[in-house]
Amino acid sequence: MSDTASGRTGNPGERLRRALLIAVPYLWLGLFFLAPFVIVLKISLSDSVLAIPPYTPTLDLSRGWEGVVAMFRAFDLENYVWLTEDDLYWRAYLSSLQIAALSTLLTLLAGYPIAYAMSRAPERWRPILLMLVILPFWTSFLIRVYAWMGILGQNGFLNQLLMGLGLIDSPLVILGTPVAVYIGIVYAYLPFMVLPIFSSLDRLDRSLIEAALDLGCSRLQAFWLVTWPLSRPGIIAGCLLVFIPAVGEFVIPSLLGGSRTLMIGKVLWDEFFANRDWPLASAVAVVLLLILVLPILLFQRHAERQQRRADE
């Protein structure tokens, strides 16, 4: 009530303060977040030329309205057509989605048991365990990915270890393959999976499981029928937190994936920095954004539902 009320009351000073509070972050985001996307969209509809800035048409404001019209006339979907015709892009999108999906699943398989064990650990351990999961998050992403370069390489520690144990004769080729990318994503995003699942398991009332056992469930049934469904909000949040950034991932495929791994984030980077085809890079970005809109909307709906549940 106080909320709606304070929205109505207010002397001029109060209203001015309010307007200022809204305007400053609004304008900042409008200028540095929204406007760039409009520009990306505009450039994706333009033609690539070799001049700088390397695209036409540019908006010639000195010609006024006519200039605007001229610019719109020159727009075409050429870059998007190009995206559909060259199967490099298709394959890049699909392979990004596939790599992201599979590594999300792998992260879930690795993360759930950890989160579960943490939630079952004695109360006084939990803060320490939690800190141990969060700590890598504060450490540089780049360094954590880099650490695997030394492990997965031809002469890396993993091959040394496996050959030392006599399990293999010649070194495995892992670095520079999609397998390394999977390992990298699982490793880098594991905390994002563990934390939400842990928090939903931690909130779970222990007596629910006792009730299930009391009503004749085996331990496994109690887990499957009670614990798992009740931890689903955490699972969904965790999966989205891994999947969404993984689709657009650049660092991991470029350091661990080598030339054989095709991911759209890397394609965009190369298109921009190596080929300097800005319109095409912009078109790649627009399509990637559209692909991500669905999971983002799902995520938002899920977050809202969580919020509402928390409010009740």
Place this chain on the structure above:
Amino acid sequence: MKLSRFNIVSLTLGFAFLYLPILVLVIYSFNASKLVTVWAGFSTRWYVKLFHDEAFLQAALVTLKVALASASIATVLGTMAAWVLVHISRFPGRTLFSGMIFAPLVIPDVILGLSLLLLFIAMNVDRGVTTIIIAHATFSMCYVAVVVSSRLITFDRALEEAALDLGATPFQAFSLVTLPVIAPAVVSGWLLSFTLSLDDLVIASFVSGPAATTLPMRVFSQIRLGVSPEINALSTILITLVTIGVITTSIFSKRSALARTDETGG
């Protein structure tokens, strides 16, 4: 409560997976050999070399500058945005506003970087430290907004009203009551922004100019060519700093929590 064997195994394997790579990295930073994967005795030569590498020191300085400035801007803007999100339920364009707060959290870095670069080019801005600060402040403020707004939601607005009731001006109510109460969230928002900025490679690569190279950019260009003991040494230093930072903060907050319970008991 005792942990079952299954749980002990999951925890052991999980934390081994999380920490072994880092441990290996740290150990081999003290390797005498140039070959990172072959142990040739203890040495600190890579640290010495690192500290004489002008380019690295320069990049570290740029990164620190960018992180301090962008985290501070992001904290101010993000706290304002959080306040608006939580306390002003209706104003024109509110949906767009909250959309702009949440979108950067889920949009890939490559897209954010690309779009900002195109903006800076369209605006004909010289690219360098300033543009990186702007870029980092923009996405960090969204994280700050999320962290601070989750604290503001549980903030009892009666506290602000009580301050007004006791004669405080709206500004005093905010600075004497609201801000001290939500301070922990604001501080963690700042720390998060600082870390995100220290960490960022992709966006900085897009929006920086020839004059400004951040530490991640420098590291990236070197490790693209393969592992290098110098980078191991640098990583070890960064990991040590972060670990000390995180442990101190947690001990500090735990001690203040303990102090509270002590006083209540006494």
Place this chain on the structure above:
Amino acid sequence: MDTAKAQASASGETAALPPWQDPAAEPLIRLENVTKRFGDFTAIADLSLDIHEGEFFALLGPSGCGKTTLMRMIAGFETPSAGRILLGGEDLVPIPPNRRPVNMMFQSYALFPHLTVADNIAFGLRRAGLPKAEIADRVAEMLRLVQLEKFAHRRPHEISGGQRQRVALARALARRPRILLLDEPLAALDRKLRAATQFELVDIQERLGTTFIIVTHDQEEAMTMATRIAVMDHGRLVQVGTPEEIYEQPNSRYVADFIGEVNLIEGVVTSAERGRLTIEWAEGAAPILTRSDVDAPVGTRVTFAIRPEKIAVSAERPEGLVNAWQGRIEDIGYLGNLSTYHITGPAGMRFKVQSPNRRRIARREFSWEDRVWFAFDETAGLVLTR
């Protein structure tokens, strides 16, 4: 006690009348046709009310009746959609909350968690720019008033709920407001502490002479503490009066039902002469005979209200009570000092009857299923026409 208090606060005046009955008395605060709308919802509808210096005034009603909105308008956190709020003749509406000589004790107490008890109390004094020495004196005085001297340097989370409540009181009183608003001040306390605190609040109010306006949904609380009570419903005042008036002469079914327990009997007036009414209420049962100066001609549908403790139970038909019926005891609620009987009377009508337990339980007079007489005299009840 309530009568004594009403007289005590009135005795400050030279007139024998309490100020609200004295047409010459200037009210401290006057609400004039105050209306408050939130969108389509009307929280307060054209409400007028006078409250006098030194009163302990209670706004009583169920949640959502508008009592909190009314209080927040006096504090300055809501602006009336229409009407005026006058304090000593001056319109308060344009004055922001931080400049009003009114302080509020919040339901959640709203103690600043980052400040000590002493700093919480000093907060308002510092804003007023008082000299340091005076602030220290005033804080010490307030701490003494609420007996928290030992806790001055604790933080709010380091003291008990009851102590927090007293800090909130001290903080609101420190600025010596002309009016103290208390929003459900005892709601967060447990039952026993609540009773003790009620008396403490009354005691402090009498000592300081500050006008207290309390918002509560607890009728017992209002009855024990207030000099006058305003019963509210859906943004309107239903009745304003002393606790005795509200209890003994409720002006409507709503008030009778809201304050205490009551049996409400629907009936039709069959004869009305010289202040004596006969009310037919059940086929075949003896009608209710009652005295009333209510204007209710023959044929009027009325509600007869009678409090449970005004009905007597007996095994034999009692002598001298004009209204008496036979019924069967369905249920007995044993409350220690008294018992509540649920008796089914004529036409299946259920009556609640309360009587003190003069004997030990083993020698109780009545038991379940007993057929008993229940009776009251012609002045015991009240005829209500709305």
